[in-house]
Amino acid sequence: MKLTFKKTNYSPGELSSGGKLLTYAGLIVVLFLFLFPVAWMVFTSLKSLEQIVSEPLSIFPTTWNWSNYLEVFQNHPFSTYLWNTSWYTIVTVVGTVFFSAFIAFGFARFRARGQTFLFALLLSTMMLPQQVVMIPQYLLFNTIGWVDSYLPLTVPMIAGSAFLIFLLRQFYLGLPKELDEAVTIDGGGYFTIFFRIILPLSLPAMATAAIIEFMYRWNDLMGPLIYLNSQELYPLSLGLANFTAAYAATPWQLLMAASVMAVLPPLILFFFAQKYFIQGVVISGTKG
C-alpha cells in the first residue's frame, strides 16, 4: 500500500513502458505517412515518364532525370512565375505585417472610447466569408482600371490583416509599459516607441505573423485568378494550376518537379523559423 502511494507524482505525460512503446510506434507510423508522400513527390519528379507508367510501385527512379527540372523552366515561363510570386509575396508580407503591427500597437497601447467595440468589430471581420466582399471589390478595382495588375492584390495590405492584428496585439499587451515611458522621458514620441522599442522587441511575434502571411500569399489561388489575366503576370499558384493545359496526357514527372519547387521555399522558411512559428500559433490558439 505504502509503495503505491509513493508513486503519486504521476504526470499525465508519463507513460508505462508499454504505453511508451505504443506511442513511439504511433509516432513513427504517422511520421512515415506524412513524409512518404513528400518523398514520393521528390522521387517522381526525377523519374522518366516511361518508368512512371510501366512500374507504378517503384519508389526510386531507375535513371535520375535531373533534366525534368530544366524542362520545367524551358517549356514553361516558370522563372517568370517564380519571380512574380517572390516579389509579390515579399512586398505583401512586409507591408501587411508592418501595418498590422502599427494597428495592433494602437489597439494595445491607447485607451479610447469605442475601443472595445472596434476591436470586436475587427475580430468579427474574420468570420465574414471573403466571397461576400469579393464581387464588389472586383467591380471597384475594375472601374478604376486596376484589373490585370498587382494593385488589387497589394494595395489592400495597408489595412493589415485582422488575424495578425489580433496576434500582435496579444503580444504587445504582454510588453511592460515602463519601456515606453523610458523613451518618453528621453523626449521620444509614440512613433519612436513603436519603431525603436516595440518593433525590435516583437521580432519573434513578427516572424510568426510573417510566416502565416507568407504561406497565405504564396499559396493563394483565388485572388490572382480573379485579378490577373496576362500570363506574364501569373504567380506560381496560377501558373501551376494551368500547367497541364498544354499537354494531352499529364506529364507527372514535370508536374511533380514544378510542385517540388513551389513547395520548397515555404518549407525552408518553416524549417528555420519553426520554433517561433509553433509558439506563435500556440499563443493565438489558446488565448483566443
Next chain:
Amino acid sequence: MEAKTKHSMNKNPLRKVTIGAKREEKFFWLFISPWIIGFFLFIIGPMIASLYFSFTDYAVMSDVSFVGLQNFINLFQDPLFYRSLFVTFAYAALAVPFSMLVGLGLAMLLNAKIKGQAFFRTFFYAPSIISGVSVAFLWMWILNPQFGIVNSIIYDVFGIQGPGWFTDPYTVIPSFVLMQLTAVGSTMIIFLASLQQLPKELYEAAAIDGASSWRRFRNITVPMISPIILFNGVISLIASFQIFTQAYVVTNGGPDWMSYFYVYYLFETAFFQNRMGYASAQAWILFLVIFALTFLMLTLSRKSVHYEYDK
C-alpha cells in the same frame, strides 16, 4: 501635504509623462487609421454594395437593373444551387469530424513525454505549410487510379482494382476529405497547446482512484478541452464551406457535379458567366448558412462545453 506630492512627483518621473485621455485618444485613432480606411473601403462598403447587387441583374459591361427578389427566387429553383449546397454540406459533415479526430489524436501522441518531441512536432506540422496548388497535385498523384501509390498497393496486396477516387462520383468527396490529412497541422497544434495546459493534479487524483486511461481521457481531457474542440470545430466548419482551390485544380466540379462546391459555383457565376447580381445573392446565402451553422454549433454546445477551468 503639497510638499509630499511634489516630492513624489519628482521621484517618480512616470508621472510627468502620463498623457491626457484626449491625447491618448488621438493617438489611438492615428494608429488604427489604416484599418479604419480598409474597413470602409474593403469590408463595409463592399458589403453594402454586395447586398445591393444581390437585388440586381448586373453583367459588368451592361447596366445595373434592379430585379428585386428575382435572384433569390431563381436560386431556390436552381438545381445546381441545391447540388452545390448538398455537396458542400456532405463535405463539411465528413471533413469537420475527420480533422477534429485526426488533429486531437495526433496532439495526444505529441503530448506524451518522450524523446524527440520537437522533432516530431516539426514534422507533423510541416505538411500543413505546403497547402495550395502543389499539394492538390500531390494528392492527384497519390490517388491517381492507374499509377497512384494507393491503388498500386491495393492491387498488389488484394489483387483488385482500387476506386477512381477523384473520378468516381461516390469517392470524390471522401477523397477531398482524405486530402485534409495534409492540412490538419494547425488544428493539431491548437489541441496540443490546450492539452499542455491541463492541470496535472486531476490526472494524479484520477490515477490514484484507479481510473483507466480511457476514463481519464473521457472524463477529464475531453470536458477540459471542450472549448478548444468547439473553437477548432467552428474554424474548420467555416473553412470547409469555403473549399475552392482543391476543386478548381483537381476536379473542376466533376465527376457528375459531385464536387461542384458552393464557392466554386459562386466563382463560376461571377467570373466565368459575369452574372454579378446572381453571384452576390449566392454570396449572401453562403454568409447566412455559415452564420446559422456557427450559431447552431455555439448554441448546441453550450451545455457540453465547460469553461470553469479557463485561465
